Amino acid sequence: MNAAVLREYGEPLALREVPDPEPDRDGVVVRVEACGVCRSDWHAWKGHGEWADDRVSRGQILGHEPAGEVVAVGDGVERFASGDRVVVPFSLGDGTCRYCQQGHGNVCSDGRALGFESDAPGAFAERVAVPNADYNLVERPSWLSARDAAALGCRYMTAYHALAERAGLTAGADLAVHGCGGVGLSAVQLGSALGARVVAVDVDDDALDWAASLGVDERINPQSMEAHSATGGENDASVPDRIRELTDGGVDVSVDALGIAETCRNSVCSVRPRGTHVQVGLTTEAERGEVSLPTDRMTRWEVSFVGSRGMPPTNYDALFDLIETTGLDPGALVSRELALSEVSDRLAAMDTYGVEGIEVVTEFN
Numbered sequence: 001m002n003a004a005v006l007r008e009y010g011e012p013l014a015l016r017e018v019p020d021p022e023p024d025r026d027g028v029v030v031r032v033e034a035c036g037v038c039r040s041d042w043h044a045w046k047g048h049g050e051w052a053d054d055r056v057s058r059g060q061i062l063g064h065e066p067a068g069e070v071v072a073v074g075d076g077v078e079r080f081a082s083g084d085r086v087v088v089p090f091s092l093g094d095g096t097c098r099y100c101q102q103g104h105g106n107v108c109s110d111g112r113a114l115g116f117e118s119d120a121p122g123a124f125a126e127r128v129a130v131p132n133a134d135y136n137l138v139e140r141p142s143w144l145s146a147r148d149a150a151a152l153g154c155r156y157m158t159a160y161h162a163l164a165e166r167a168g169l170t171a172g173a174d175l176a177v178h179g180c181g182g183v184g185l186s187a188v189q190l191g192s193a194l195g196a197r198v199v200a201v202d203v204d205d206d207a208l209d210w211a212a213s214l215g216v217d218e219r220i221n222p223q224s225m226e227a228h229s230a231t232g233g234e235n236d237a238s239v240p241d242r243i244r245e246l247t248d249g250g251v252d253v254s255v256d257a258l259g260i261a262e263t264c265r266n267s268v269c270s271v272r273p274r275g276t277h278v279q280v281g282l283t284t285e286a287e288r289g290e291v292s293l294p295t296d297r298m299t300r301w302e303v304s305f306v307g308s309r310g311m312p313p314t315n316y317d318a319l320f321d322l323i324e325t326t327g328l329d330p331g332a333l334v335s336r337e338l339a340l341s342e343v344s345d346r347l348a349a350m351d352t353y354g355v356e357g358i359e360v361v362t363e364f365n
Helices: 040-046 147-167 183-193 203-213 235-246 261-270 297-300 313-326 340-352
Strands: 002-007 014-017 028-038 066-073 085-087 127-130 175-177 199-202 218-220 251-256 273-281 304-307 333-341 358-363
Touching: 002 340, 028 147, 028 175, 028 340, 040 235, 040 340, 066 127, 066 147, 066 183, 085 147, 127 199, 127 235, 147 183, 147 251, 147 273, 147 304, 147 313, 147 333, 147 358, 175 183, 175 261, 183 199, 183 203, 183 358, 199 203, 203 218, 218 235, 235 261, 261 273, 340 358
Parallel strands: 175 199, 175 251, 199 218, 251 273, 273 304, 333 358
Antiparallel strands: 002 014, 028 066, 028 127, 028 358, 066 085
């Protein structure tokens, strides 16, 4: 089969013919019809994560947002058969640990991350193997195309988990989203559907215009703001000042959807007393996993800092129900369909934030 392989960090992926995967006894093989290209793929491609012992090895097939059709099934699989339409979550649990049993398979003690580990080759390929399929694999509703399901595969379901399950966002709440890339736009659309009043922050007016079409109530471009701060500091405080002004004291939930130090601190400082900051974006080489925070302020106002990664496969039904009952269109976030040969160029474009929305590979030959 054709696959895109990480050869050298920051260099074009190698398109190679590799052997078709075979299913484990408890696994399946999925023919990939669509796979999103995510900023997490960019982190892997750049060689980030060494500071957290999470660097992806050279030789890895990347890609972690697949949707497609089951084409081979292990003898121990009970829930799936060849021909089933499926979505493959990137967080692969073993289904047996205490976290999986409690419905938190995205933090499985013995879990694997699709496309990021040598024993979980990714989906920038014509086929992908899925271990522990009865636990990990998700049936795709008839109304959900493979392309749109791939858009759900990481950023959208991550945003849902962050807002609905980690932060407990409710109707009538104020929400700030810092960074309007794929996961940020997903948070905007979902936050609006959940009944929140949404403030979007980005340095790109086009991204903010897109956010406005998805349900934003207020938008902020830090580059067009005056350099001021209520505390006499520098520009990094002006975004929280403006958010507090727009929301009568701060938001109930704020999401850092980018992962740089400035957006993380701005997000923390944007929440009202007893509000919640949710960290979704991963840091870059500049931060190396460490960001300084206003801990005294967080203590004084009982601000919660919550991490959020992916979503347990067992929670997809709730997301599907929300999409179906509210008429949400995840496909509206898809900005471009790609051939596998274009992935390297699109990863390189992320160096300068040159990708808008969610781009999806739909041609693998």
